[in-house]
Amino acid sequence: MKFMDLRVKENRLREEIRKVFEEVLETGWYVGGHFVDEFEREFARWLGVEHVVSVSSGTDALKYALWALGIKEGDEVITTPLTFIATAEAVALLGAKPVFVDVEPDTFLIDPEKIEEAITEYTRAILPVHLFGSVADMDRINEIGERYGIHVIEDAAQAHGALYKGKRAGSLGTSSTFSFYPTKNLSAFGEAGAVATNSGEIAEKVYMLKNHGQKATYYSLFIGENGRMDAIQAGILLKKMEYIDKWNEKRKKLAAIYLEELSNMEEIKVQQIPDGVESVYHLFVILHPERDKLREELEREGVPSRVYYQVPLHLQPAFSYLGYKKGDFPETEKISSQLLALPIGPWMEEDDVKKIVNSLKKAILRI
Numbered sequence: 001m002k003f004m005d006l007r008v009k010e011n012r013l014r015e016e017i018r019k020v021f022e023e024v025l026e027t028g029w030y031v032g033g034h035f036v037d038e039f040e041r042e043f044a045r046w047l048g049v050e051h052v053v054s055v056s057s058g059t060d061a062l063k064y065a066l067w068a069l070g071i072k073e074g075d076e077v078i079t080t081p082l083t084f085i086a087t088a089e090a091v092a093l094l095g096a097k098p099v100f101v102d103v104e105p106d107t108f109l110i111d112p113e114k115i116e117e118a119i120t121e122y123t124r125a126i127l128p129v130h131l132f133g134s135v136a137d138m139d140r141i142n143e144i145g146e147r148y149g150i151h152v153i154e155d156a157a158q159a160h161g162a163l164y165k166g167k168r169a170g171s172l173g174t175s176s177t178f179s180f181y182p183t184k185n186l187s188a189f190g191e192a193g194a195v196a197t198n199s200g201e202i203a204e205k206v207y208m209l210k211n212h213g214q215k216a217t218y219y220s221l222f223i224g225e226n227g228r229m230d231a232i233q234a235g236i237l238l239k240k241m242e243y244i245d246k247w248n249e250k251r252k253k254l255a256a257i258y259l260e261e262l263s264n265m266e267e268i269k270v271q272q273i274p275d276g277v278e279s280v281y282h283l284f285v286i287l288h289p290e291r292d293k294l295r296e297e298l299e300r301e302g303v304p305s306r307v308y309y310q311v312p313l314h315l316q317p318a319f320s321y322l323g324y325k326k327g328d329f330p331e332t333e334k335i336s337s338q339l340l341a342l343p344i345g346p347w348m349e350e351d352d353v354k355k356i357v358n359s360l361k362k363a364i365l366r367i
Contacts, residue, residue, distance in 0.1 A: 058179020062090035297363035
């Protein structure tokens with residue numbers, strides 16, 4: 001058993017993906033072209049937004065979404081320290097200051113009450129992360145944003161298809177960002193990302209930013225970058241759009257088995273999904289106070305697992321200049337020290353989950 005076997009995942013679509021490669025070779029459109037246009041339209045329709053702009057990675061999506069709002073040196077952006085570094089890195093790359101706030105102990109998601117406490121005259125945006133397939137408390141976050149005149153940008157890199165009160169993650173803020181890294185629920189064959197928004201102005205700005213600031217060919221209004229998605233990635237993503245809902249349903253079914261089997265295990269804590277949220281379980285994570293020992297024992301049982309975010313962002317050397325110290329965000333630090341991800345994905349079967357849980361029970365008895 002592997003934690004995630006991308007070969008199994010992709011080989012099931014081998015012939016369909018082969019046709020994408022063949023069509024790109026036949027047309028000669030390697031950057032741009034109809035695959036990119038069609039994917040942007042289909043992803044926007046699926047999300048329920050007016051505009052999607054494809055870009056070259058999830059990190060670029062974050063950067064361009066912030067950049068398009070005019071985030072610059074001296075500005076502050078509030079986000080969570082319990083996430084991949086790209087979330088805060090994009091803020092820092094624009095010269096702005098990431099301001100971290102703690103997460104809720106049960107949902108592992110950014111705490112809206114802490115957000116309001118962190119707002120200053122320099123705050124320009126709130127950047128909640130929909131972590132592990134769940135969705136942050138967007139009603140409260142949007143209310144705070146509206147009250148203070150602050151933009152809300154969703155980092156939905158781990159929440160393709162997750163629902164919040166019937167609406168898809170990525171359709172709830174000023175704009176949103178997605179990654180299509182190969183491990184994501186909706187994945188490319190390399191790096192790819194997107195910005196989604198209902199604002200035509202933001203979409204146009206992102207489009208120019210990712211294309212050297214060009215308003216028209218060889219006519220740049222401002223300095224931008226080369227952040228375009230290539231045709232092969234767009235074609236693969238367009239094909240996978242036909243399957244994403246089915247794959248997410250499989251993840252939900254497997255997660256339900258995990259939750260039922262683990263419900264009587266007091267030693268294990270699972271991520272609580274808020275009312276009104278339908279998680280797509282990008283990862284199925286548990287907490288255990290002896291996380292490292294548990295991982296070793298699971299390995300003895302032949303069960304792979306992974307540790308995520310063991311050093312939260314406020315304690316990363318890259319952000320030492322911000323002046324945070326250990327103890328500043330106790331909930332984040334506790335989760336980071338105990339979090340372990342178990343295998344989950346549409347390539348798995350229900351019996352796989354039951355075997356993993358049986359092995360988990362044996363492993364806990366030996367700790």
